[in-house]
Amino acid sequence: MGLPRMKTLVNTAIGIAFAGVSGIMYLQLKQLDDIANSDYFKEAFKILRTHHGAISLLGEPIKQKGFRLSDTKNFLTSEQAQFQVNVEGPNDQGKMHLWAIPKANDDTNWSITRIELELDKHPEKRLLIKDGPKPQEASAQ
Structure with a gap:
């Protein structure tokens, strides 16, 4: 079995980065909402x-x-x-x-x-x- 293609690696990296940024944004919005509703x-x-x-x-x-x-x-x-x-x-x-x-x-x-x-x-x-x-x-x- 050979190495994955560069396009597959790039797409995987972009997907992981998108998921990470989305998670951070969600947590920050949730914290803002929790404070504003306190x-x-x-x-x-x-x-x-x-x-x-x-x-x-x-x-x-x-x-x-x-x-x-x-x-x-x-x-x-x-x-x-x-x-x-x-x-x-x-x-x-x-x-x-x-x-x-x-x-x-x-x-x-x-x-x-x-x-x-x-x-x-x-x-x-x-x-x-x-x-x-x-x-x-x-x-x-």
């Missing part, structure tokens, strides 16, 4: 959408425009979560900055510690939506 993430948007200052600056409705896990400002560990989520309304768009920590060593129930709103029209300023320490500050005390 209770603390939904609660953060509920707080943002009912905050009078955010409503007056962004307008209604306030829409979530997503976030990227590849951005180093977005991360989730067993001790803290931090996300920078793109938001938009009819008047402006910007980013909701969200910090959360787990409640009493329970990795399924998290507490939002702080929410800030940064607008594209005023990137040097942030509106404080929910006051509290950022997790790094809370753990240093």
